[in-house]
Amino acid sequence: MSVGRSAATPFWLAGPGALLFLGLVVLPLVLTVILSFHVYDHTTGIKNEFTLAHYAAVFSDEYYLGIFWRTLRLAGLTTLICVLIGAPEAYILSRMRDPWRSVFLLVIIGPLLVSVVVRAFGWSMLLGSTGLVNQALQGLGFDSVRLLYTETAIVIALVHVMLPFMVIPVWTALQKLDPMVEAAAWSLGASHFTALRRVVLPQVSLGMLSGSLIVFGLSASAFAIPGLLGGRRLKMAATLVYDEYMHELNWPLGATIAIIVLVANLVIMLAYNRVIETRARKALG
Amino acid sequence: MSFLTLEKLSKVYGDFAAARDIDLNVAKGEFVSLLGPSGCGKTTTLQMIAGLIEPTTGTIMLDGSDITREKPNRRGLGIVFQSYALFPHMTVAQNVAFGLEMRKIAKAERDERVKAMLALVHLAAFAERYPRQLSGGQRQRVAIARALVIQPPVLLLDEPLSNLDAKLREEMQFELRRIQQRVGTTTIMVTHDQAEALSISDRVVVMEQGRMTQVDAPYKLYENPATPFISTFVGKMNRLEGIWRKGAAEVAGIALPAEAGGLAEGAAIAVSIRPEKLVLKTPGQGRIDGTIANRFFLGGSWLFTVETAAGAILVSAPNDGEEPAREGAKVALDWAPASLRIEPLAQGAAA
Numbered sequence: 256m257s258v259g260r261s262a263a264t265p266f267w268l269a270g271p272g273a274l275l276f277l278g279l280v281v282l283p284l285v286l287t288v289i290l291s292f293h294v295y296d297h298t299t300g301i302k303n304e305f306t307l308a309h310y311a312a313v314f315s316d317e318y319y320l321g322i323f324w325r326t327l328r329l330a331g332l333t334t335l336i337c338v339l340i341g342a343p344e345a346y347i348l349s350r351m352r353d354p355w356r357s358v359f360l361l362v363i364i365g366p367l368l369v370s371v372v373v374r375a376f377g378w379s380m381l382l383g384s385t386g387l388v389n390q391a392l393q394g395l396g397f398d399s400v401r402l403l404y405t406e407t408a409i410v411i412a413l414v415h416v417m418l419p420f421m422v423i424p425v426w427t428a429l430q431k432l433d434p435m436v437e438a439a440a441w442s443l444g445a446s447h448f449t450a451l452r453r454v455v456l457p458q459v460s461l462g463m464l465s466g467s468l469i470v471f472g473l474s475a476s477a478f479a480i481p482g483l484l485g486g487r488r489l490k491m492a493a494t495l496v497y498d499e500y501m502h503e504l505n506w507p508l509g510a511t512i513a514i515i516v517l518v519a520n521l522v523i524m525l526a527y528n529r530v531i532e533t534r535a536r537k538a539l540g
Numbered sequence: 541m542s543f544l545t546l547e548k549l550s551k552v553y554g555d556f557a558a559a560r561d562i563d564l565n566v567a568k569g570e571f572v573s574l575l576g577p578s579g580c581g582k583t584t585t586l587q588m589i590a591g592l593i594e595p596t597t598g599t600i601m602l603d604g605s606d607i608t609r610e611k612p613n614r615r616g617l618g619i620v621f622q623s624y625a626l627f628p629h630m631t632v633a634q635n636v637a638f639g640l641e642m643r644k645i646a647k648a649e650r651d652e653r654v655k656a657m658l659a660l661v662h663l664a665a666f667a668e669r670y671p672r673q674l675s676g677g678q679r680q681r682v683a684i685a686r687a688l689v690i691q692p693p694v695l696l697l698d699e700p701l702s703n704l705d706a707k708l709r710e711e712m713q714f715e716l717r718r719i720q721q722r723v724g725t726t727t728i729m730v731t732h733d734q735a736e737a738l739s740i741s742d743r744v745v746v747m748e749q750g751r752m753t754q755v756d757a758p759y760k761l762y763e764n765p766a767t768p769f770i771s772t773f774v775g776k777m778n779r780l781e782g783i784w785r786k787g788a789a790e791v792a793g794i795a796l797p798a799e800a801g802g803l804a805e806g807a808a809i810a811v812s813i814r815p816e817k818l819v820l821k822t823p824g825q826g827r828i829d830g831t832i833a834n835r836f837f838l839g840g841s842w843l844f845t846v847e848t849a850a851g852a853i854l855v856s857a858p859n860d861g862e863e864p865a866r867e868g869a870k871v872a873l874d875w876a877p878a879s880l881r882i883e884p885l886a887q888g889a890a891a
Contacts, residue, residue: 436626439626441591441611442591442619443613443642443687444642458628
């Protein structure tokens with residue numbers, strides 16, 4: 256009796272979560288995959304026939320490939336900038352004394368409490384042709400710069416939104432670090448910089464890895480920011496999918512693009528994870 | 541000739557002095573322990589020597605040069621941290637080689653010295669392991685090897701054995717002393733464990749509330765504690781208060797023969813004696829009678845608590861293989877009068 260129950264218990268316990276996962280993640284995904292193979296006709300809509308034409312169209316069209324390349328480039332750039340800003344920021348944060356640490360942690364996490372759409376509008380006001388940034392530049396005697404509806408604007412806003420996702424994992428990794436390890440490196444003759452590079456950095460590399468995976472994944476599929484700050488012309492993958500669904504009403508093509516973005520994202524992240532994690536795990540356990 | 545000199549070294553945080561007026565001369569090759577309860581300023585003192593805490597006032601001289609304001613990475617001292625602070629992402633050999641690498645020592649010589657050092661701490665077979673694959677005692681030895689391989693003028697040990705279990709701790713005490721004597725490095729160890737300090741040091745510095753209260757060889761510290769605190773902190777001590785009357789110490793109306801000079805009749809005194817200086821005898825044969833309230837078997841010896849008219853007294857007797865008197869048995873206590881220490885109690889001052 257007790258043996259039978261203990262064998263079934265794990266399934267009962269995992270059941271609700273598994274059902275939720277099946278219903279909300281796997282099922283829609285499968286439906287999207289199926290949808291991407293349907294034939295679409297501009298006059299009659301989606302037909303109950305199957306084709307590979309959408310995939311062929313996407314992969315042979317410079318327009319789509321250009322957007323994929325831009326998505327990859329901007330997500331990569333955002334990740335890089337987040338590492339460069341977020342890792343030192345987390346380090347400084349971990350070195351702060353308590354009242355200040357809590358205050359600055361709140362400053363970093365605070366923006367997450369505001370909707371991305373609101374923040375994107377905020378940036379569009381700041382970066383616009385008569386926005387605060389251009390007014391300041393003109394006040395200082397410089398020419399005004401076109402920022403809004405450029406890739407620069409998208410990257411600036413993405414970095415702003417994604418930074419907490421980098422700071423928090425790195426900060427967590429730093430919390431686990433023995434504070435005396437750095438002092439040990441100094442006592443052995445290492446300069447502050449060498450101690451950081453040889454001793455602290457390798458130990459937070461896993462935190463930086465998970466941070467960059469989150470940032471890259473979210474940036475590559477970001478919708479609101481490229482939509483609002485990139486304008487109509489400067490599209491990224493998610494805005495393209497939206498356009499196919501909502502403007503062209505070509506759902507199968509939209510599904511195709513969504514699946515391609517998902518697969519590309521997965522492949523990039525898994526490969527990245529493989530390369531860095533296996534190296535770091537070997538040393539850190 | 542003093543090799544490492546601390547002069548009037550103090551560290552003050554606001555109106556709290558973590559360490560005050562530390563004066564210490566350490567000779568070359570000497571093993572000195574800083575002993576005290578937590579919060580007594582021993583670790584602060586060690587970290588000031590290491591350069592991790594900047595002293596408020598005072599100077600630190602090493603081999604004739606002032607290093608008080610020198611950065612820790614320029615002092616060249618070897619430090620073993622309480623947590624060992626090994627680099628978890630490096631192998632044992634890489635950990636030990638780190639200091640040599642920082643000194644830009646050629647690879648061939650580096651490998652040679654790492655190998656020799658790992659052999660000294662009996663870890664030659666573990667060179668390619670990572671710290672997490674080692675036991676506590678092995679990690680400890682890696683930390684010692686890493687600190688010693690740079691041939692530091694002074695080795696600083698911060699509670700090096702406190703993370704080990706009792707048996708391993710004892711083994712590592714011998715090991716630490718063996719390595720230190722072999723290499724001949726001047727060593728300063730911080731510890732709160734009096735047994736550890738007594739067993740491996742040449743000299744022990746006792747610290748209380750940021751001040752040094754006694755600096756002495758271990759056996760002198762044990763036999764002649766300078767303060768009541770030291771007498772109870774270092775080893776066990778029976779301490780009774782009484783008055784000096786007719787050339788004897790009188791405690792609770794009982795005269796205890798003792799040797800002391802220069803005490804006025806009727807002066808308030810404290811009487812103290814180590815448990816092992818007391819001998820159990822049959823009732824009536826000793827200097828004071830009592831009843832055994834408790835006995836503990838410690839392997840090499842027995843520890844008795846004897847209730848007497850003067851109060852509860854601890855007695856330690858060597859284990860001679862026979863079962864000694866049981867709880868409730870009537871006994872008498874005897875001692876050599878010279879081993880009874882008498883100190884005058886200053887009127888009104890804290891005992």
